[in-house]
Amino acid sequence: MSRNDKKSTVHLFAGGVAGAVAATATAPLEVVKTRLQSSVVAFQPVHAPVLATSAGPVTTPATSALARPGNTLACLRRIVATEGTRSLFKGLGPTLVGIAPSRAIYFACYNHFKSYYNAVFEPNTAPVHLSAAVSAGVTACTITNPIWVIRTHLQLDPTTKESFRYSAVKCVKDVWRREGLRGFYRGLTASYAGTSETAIYFVLYERFKENLRKQGLLENSQSTTSTDVIQYMIASACAKLTATVIAYPHEVARTRLRQNDGANRRYHSLIQTLVRVWREEGRHGLYGGLGTHLIRVIPNSAILFATFETIVRFSAAWSD
Template identity: 25%
Template sequence: MRERAPVTPSGGITPMQQMLASGTGALLTSLFVTPLDVVKIRLQAQGSPFYQGKCFVYCNGLMDHLYVCQNGASCTSWYKTSTHFSGTLDAFVKITRNEGVRSLWSGLPPTLVMAVPATVIYFTCYDQLRDFLCFGMGYQGIQVPLVAGGLARLGAVTVISPLELVRTKMQSRQLTYSELRVCIRSSVAQEGWLSLWRGWGPTVLRDVPFSALYWFNYELVKAKLCAGYSLSEASFMMSFVAGAISGAVAAVMTLPFDVVKTQRQIQLGEMEMLAAPAKKPSSTWQIMSRILADSGYRGLFAGFLPRVVKVAPACAVMISTYEFGKTFFQKLNRERALRAL
């Protein structure tokens, strides 16, 4: 007898309502996690500024952004060298005191422009795919969240990749829109349309397994918590705990691909900065082999604690807010249906 999948239907809410719930969750997650990553970047930068003065990767738990600083120059509000921080709490205090509270949300605009649409696509597609597999095709097994999560993330990454490439080009070279259009046309003419999806491979290798593992563990932990407390639906706190646990597990298991993707992003960023299109960037497996040769298996798990500390709360805030939003719309729809009778 097959194990029944720990999933529940969307409760009759529309795709637009799912998009509103996921968009709200992405906005709140960005607001919550951005200060943590701003502090982390500033602490990292004072020890090794911009990875040898060239570029660094900003990630708020929803999405990665590559920032390139030409000739070692600082990126406006992203980096200031005037203050030394002795630790995380010290950084929070000094940034707030010397630069104002708003500095803790530096970099929020690119997150809202890129991460929110990606998250809306991702979460809405997951719910739609999960319901289709369960109630449209009749699949009832632990493979449902694995498949739905992986496919949803694959679709979101594929849609967003060209936009992220455009954003990186504009940031690295300070191009006008007309210059950007010429740059993209030239790239497409020389390398074909697939050049717009450069970096897609390593992103998929990290994000698709992460998504599949995340949703599998989330649905499993949520079902266990509901069964333990004899509840038919998970509460806000249950969703929060399940999101944190599943996010932490998925982050650890996919960490090697995250390390490789960061290395590749930095390499591509340096090429953008130097305007050197001739050199072909290293492949995912070449980068992984180089890390193994230089640092061994420990090198593939570099940044273990910062990634878990960042991803776990981001996943918890995102999924609990999303579930709360869906519950809100479910109740709203039921009340509307009753009034219509």
């Protein structure tokens, strides 16, 4: 195995493991965030009967608003009270099935495209990181989009602990029956738009790491100290916070394009969805669930990249 092939394999493995660890740790917040982004009933009153079915109910804005607790903690409590603790991990199966190959594909592609663009642009500059991040993001989300459609359907299913649980297999059958292959690629355009967030993130992350090295806060050796891990986590968190706030509306659009809102679908494309949400719900609609998303995404990103960098450096040190 050549040195480049070995490096790609390490990045593939490290990306998969890091993604799975981060996704499992923050799964409950992912469920809450997705429900707050959606326009279907996402939180049932504690003692009210559940009217939703696997087909996914359609609600008016007033009904939807009444069904939403006021903050992340209240949302978590409502889910546990009405659906059981297991419901905090709805969609985790598809997430784990998809996150490892998704992150693995992403990191491997990022490493590959970074090498490619280093030969096109000035090496290790912002254009290189930007181009590599966008190329890797488009590749990964195109391949794995069907998995995330299924995950969204499962996360939005409000069936209680006493009633029938919507399975991934049944979800796949329902999507195929209603829309065929096209149904598995809903929200793909919004995912493409989301590569802008990833691009901003990687540019900032690489810049923060370089600044830390210049200040002597990161070692250039292959060994990784506990201080290095903390610095990676801080750099990752700061970069992710900035990128997320800038690009967040695409997350809301993606969720609404993927949700099942009945026969009369209200959301059809990225631009149409953004315009409709803005007209009907204003800024709050475009940034629904942002607080929960930030609470989730910053530790998720920090855990992800700390795990990734540690595995890569450990592998490099072990092979020397």
